[in-house]
Amino acid sequence: MIEVLHAGLLTTVQDRGRDGHAALGIGRAGPMDAIALRLANALVGNAPDAAVLEIGLLGPRLRFTRTVTVALAGAEFDARVASTPLPAWCPVRIEAGTVLDCGRARRGAWACLAVAGGLATPRLLGSAATDVNARLGAPLRAGDVVRVAPAAFMLDDGCAGDGAFRALGRFSLDPRPWFDPEPSRPIRLARARHADALDAASRAALYTQAFRVGVDSNRVGLRLDGPRLALAAPLEPVSEPVAAGTLQLPPGGQPIALMAEHPTTGGYPRIGQVAAIDLARLAQRRPGDHVRFAPIDLDDAQTRYLECESRLARLCADIAARLEPLRIAP
Amino acid sequence: MTAAGAPSSAFDVEPLGETTLLLRFGERIDAATNARVHAAAAALRAAALPGVTDIVPAYASLALHYAPAAWHRRDDVPWRSFATAVREALAAATHASTRAARTIEVPVCYGGAHGPDLEPLAAMLGMAGEAFAARHAAGDYRVAMLGFAPGFPYLLGLDASLHAPRRAQPRTRVPRGSVAIGGAQTGIYPSELPGGWQLIGRTPLALFDARREPACLLAPGDTVRFRAITAGEFDAIEREATR
Numbered sequence: 001m002i003e004v005l006h007a008g009l010l011t012t013v014q015d016r017g018r019d020g021h022a023a024l025g026i027g028r029a030g031p032m033d034a035i036a037l038r039l040a041n042a043l044v045g046n047a048p049d050a051a052v053l054e055i056g057l058l059g060p061r062l063r064f065t066r067t068v069t070v071a072l073a074g075a076e077f078d079a080r081v082a083s084t085p086l087p088a089w090c091p092v093r094i095e096a097g098t099v100l101d102c103g104r105a106r107r108g109a110w111a112c113l114a115v116a117g118g119l120a121t122p123r124l125l126g127s128a129a130t131d132v133n134a135r136l137g138a139p140l141r142a143g144d145v146v147r148v149a150p151a152a153f154m155l156d157d158g159c160a161g162d163g164a165f166r167a168l169g170r171f172s173l174d175p176r177p178w179f180d181p182e183p184s185r186p187i188r189l190a191r192a193r194h195a196d197a198l199d200a201a202s203r204a205a206l207y208t209q210a211f212r213v214g215v216d217s218n219r220v221g222l223r224l225d226g227p228r229l230a231l232a233a234p235l236e237p238v239s240e241p242v243a244a245g246t247l248q249l250p251p252g253g254q255p256i257a258l259m260a261e262h263p264t265t266g267g268y269p270r271i272g273q274v275a276a277i278d279l280a281r282l283a284q285r286r287p288g289d290h291v292r293f294a295p296i297d298l299d300d301a302q303t304r305y306l307e308c309e310s311r312l313a314r315l316c317a318d319i320a321a322r323l324e325p326l327r328i329a330p
Numbered sequence: 331m332t333a334a335g336a337p338s339s340a341f342d343v344e345p346l347g348e349t350t351l352l353l354r355f356g357e358r359i360d361a362a363t364n365a366r367v368h369a370a371a372a373a374l375r376a377a378a379l380p381g382v383t384d385i386v387p388a389y390a391s392l393a394l395h396y397a398p399a400a401w402h403r404r405d406d407v408p409w410r411s412f413a414t415a416v417r418e419a420l421a422a423a424t425h426a427s428t429r430a431a432r433t434i435e436v437p438v439c440y441g442g443a444h445g446p447d448l449e450p451l452a453a454m455l456g457m458a459g460e461a462f463a464a465r466h467a468a469g470d471y472r473v474a475m476l477g478f479a480p481g482f483p484y485l486l487g488l489d490a491s492l493h494a495p496r497r498a499q500p501r502t503r504v505p506r507g508s509v510a511i512g513g514a515q516t517g518i519y520p521s522e523l524p525g526g527w528q529l530i531g532r533t534p535l536a537l538f539d540a541r542r543e544p545a546c547l548l549a550p551g552d553t554v555r556f557r558a559i560t561a562g563e564f565d566a567i568e569r570e571a572t573r
Contacts, residue, residue, distance in 0.1 A: 022386040022395070023371070024546045025476040025520075025538075124540050133523060134480040136540050193344060216502070220524075236495065236513045238359050239477060239484060241386045241393030243350040250526065251498045265388055265477030265484075267496075267512065276348040298345055299407045302398055305348040306408070309399060 001065040002053075002115070004144040008060035008102060010219070011140040013119055014112070014260075016049035018127035018136070022241070022264040029131040032056075032110040032219060032260045032283035035178050035312065036074030040114035042316040043071035043091050043173070045155060045323050050118030051128040053146070055111050056219075057286065059102020060140060066096045068148060069116035069155045069168065074179060075108025075284055081164045090172030091116075091155055091323070098164040107181035108284035117151035131261060132219065155326040169326050173319070177311075180281045186294035187278045189247065190301050194235065194269035198249075202229040206271065207293050211255070215287040219261040221248075222282065224291055228253035231269060239267035245274035245282075257291075259283060275301040277308050341370070343416070345409040348398055351416065354391040359514055361486055363390045364474045368550060373423035379415055387550060388475045389484060433553040436518070436533050438467065438509050439564040444532035445509070451494050451528050463558060465489055466509075466530060471516065471554040481520035481538030481546040485554055488516045500526035507533045509556070520546075534568035 004011075014037065017030025031037040031054050038048045053060070059077050072079060072088040079086040079102045086092060086100060088111075094100065102113070121128050121137065130137035140146070157168045189207070198206065205227040214223035230253055242248070246258045248268040257274055258266070260283070274282055275296050285291055342354040353370065356363035371387040374394065381400025386393040394416065398408035401415070440463035441448040452462035471485035478484075488511065496512045501524060504510070508519040510527035519525060520537035537547045548554065559567070 019383040019395070021480075022384045022393075023476065023550070024480060025478060025482050026480045026545075125545070131480075133521065134538070134540070135521060136480075190347070192346075238357065238389045238391075239475075239515065240354075240388050240391045241346065241350070241352060241477070243347045243393070243395070245347050250500060251496065252500075263478045264386055265475070267515075273347045298348075298409070302345075302348045302407050302409055306398060306402060 001148060002146040003063040003065065004060055004140050004142055004146065005063055005099065006061035007140045007142050007144075008055055009058035010056040011060045012054050012130035012132070013051050013121045013128050013137055013146070014054040014130060015051040015128045017129050017260070018125055018131065021125050025264050026125060026134060026136075027131065027262060027264050028244075029127070029129040029134075029136070029261050031112060033074045033112065033280040035280045036110065036112040038312060038316065039089070039173065039178060040071045040073040040112040042319040043073065043089070044069045044114045044116040045151070045153065045320070045327070046114055046116065046118050048316065050114065051121060052115070052119065053113040053140075055102050055113060057105050057109055059104065059111070061099060061101045063099045064094050064096060067094065069093050069151070071114050072111055073114075073173075073175070074111035075105045076179070076181060077105050077111050078103030086165065087167045087172060089175050091168045092165050093155065093168055094165045105286070108179060109286045110283055115148050116155065117149040120147040120149040133261065153327045153329060155323060156328050157326055169322060171322055179284065181284075183285050183289035183291075185281070186292040187282050188275040188296035188301065189272040189293040190275060190296050190298045192247065192270040192273045194231075194237070194249070195271050197231050197233070197235055197269060198271060199230050199232040202227070205229065207295055211291045213285045213287050213289045213291060214254070217287060219259055221256040221258045221262060222285065222291075224255045224257065229255060229271065235269050237267060237269055239265045242266040242270070243273070245276065245279050246270055247272035247274060257282060273298075276305045277301065343413045346393060348409075349395060351394045351396065351409060351412060352391055353394070353416065356390040359389050359474070359486060361472060364486060367392050370420055373420055374416070377419035377423070379412075379419060386477070388477060433555065434548060435555050435557055436535060437559045437563065437567060438531040438533050438556045439559050439561050440466070440531035442561060444561065444564065445530040447528040448530040451511070451530065455491065455494070462492065463531065466492055466516070467556045467558045469556070471556075473548050473550050473552040473554060475550055476546060476548070479520060479523050480540075481548065483517055483537070483548045483554065485516045488514060494528050496526040497528065500524055504529060505532060507535065507537070509533060532564065534564050534571060536571060
């Protein structure tokens with residue numbers, strides 16, 4: 001079990017997300033950084049969609065009541081046991097009774113903490129993903145206890161250790177391809193239905209000017225401060241389905257990029273679509289960070305997305321092969 | 331107007347990013363277009379195309395969420411291969427059956443603290459608040475779709491004289507149960523949410539409860555009738571529900 005001593009800013013249980021209920025207005029939810037979820041799970045030998053803790057900006061303080069293997073991936077957190085930093089992007093064995101303070105995000109916004117076996121929180125409508133607005137699950141609070149499912153196997157490198165934790169297998173992933181701490185690189189944005197309905201100045205501004213992630217951004221969407229965008233003529237489109245990465249323009253002129261906990265439909269003009277390959281990078285931008293957009297063609301974006309998925313699948317297979325010699329019966 | 335238009339009739343295809351395909355059957359909110367959407371959704375559920383993870387009917391369009399890896403072909407990008415398969419599936423579909431419709435009465439306390447936008451909206455449209463509320467309550471509405479949030483019904487049938495623009499700045503918190511107007515649409519906020527629609531009243535009924543079976547009070551195709559209630563009746567129904 002994991003006892004929550006301090007909840008942090010926004011700590012939720014997330015798995016891959018909730019499919020199949022969007023016709024009732026129930027969205028996917030799932031992680032802000034889906035790559036971090038998959039790699040954290042891979043690093044502890046879990047299935048890619050096992051439930052993890054997603055931690056945002058200010059991490060929780062947790063006590064593990066039994067010995068577990070964990071992995072932290074995504075944003076760079078100042079996670080520590082006592083005063084010793086906990087290594088990220090690698091499997092770490094944590095002894096029973098240890099208190100882990102996840103600390104603050106030094107760079108980026110969201111990380112996933114996977115525990116071998118996965119979290120055994122209740123599944124609602126087929127998923128353990130917390131959907132805050134839908135009241136499907138709720139953010140963790142101090143005093144909560146999160147159950148860990150029994151792992152199919154334990155990981156052990158056979159090295160004796162007397163500390164509260166130790167990294168296993170002497171390997172860690174290079175996070176660079178999967179976590180981009182630099183908020184300066186542009187986010188690729190494909191055209192969407194109402195891109196041409198913007199007035200000429202706004203069409204130019206969208207791809208040339210810097211926006212800033214608003215403080216009122218959350219798991220539903222990032223509000224982008226900066227140049228106010230305007231349509232050439234008023235438009236009240238019929239509400240249509242939307243997707244993660246859809247860039248909407250409310251009448252106030254401040255665009256909103258829809259993120260993990262986005263509604264299933266929306267009625268604001270759609271002025272762009274963030275490329276799926278850049279969605280995790282956008283999610284890691286913090287309030288105040290800059291966002292610049294660069295154009296991408298959808299065919300190109302989809303080809304690159306499939307390449308990225310293949311790379312991830314190969315990496316997860318590599319990780320599984322590296323974990324193989326460390327597997328012991330529970 | 332056809333009862334349930336043939337799903338194979340003309341529609342536009344638009345990719346909504348790398349993992350979603352949008353089919354658009356029209357540009358307007360009307361019952362005939364919406365019936366075609368629901369017929370197509372039923373046909374696509376029956377076709378069970380590979381990689382499809384969700385089918386989302388809306389007013390005049392429907393979304394298919396899918397895994398593009400399932401549509402990787404040597405000669406084309408996945409979204410085009412998938413779109414071709416979708417067109418073929420709908421062309422092959424016969425008339426889909428429609429669900430038996432129910433009629434559900436929704437009590438609403440109009441105006442005052444429960445509907446802060448009613449009076450200013452009525453004044454803008456040159457009506458008395460009471461007349462505005464009476465006209466809203468007199469309508470027969472159809473649940474065209476659920477969306478925006480779990481259990482949020484978009485209702486067809488709003489009288490043209492009650493159409494009103496959305497607010498320029500959306501509210502960050504709209505109370506649960508708020509009955510609202512956005513453009514030509516009317517709906518009910520099933521939980522406390524951010525929202526940009528004009529709030530004209532509030533119902534004490536729970537539209538969504540994940541632990542209830544079914545979780546949503548309303549389903550696509552249902553008929554909704556509003557009944558005006560007083561603030562006192564609102565409190566009584568709410569007390570009864572939470573007991």
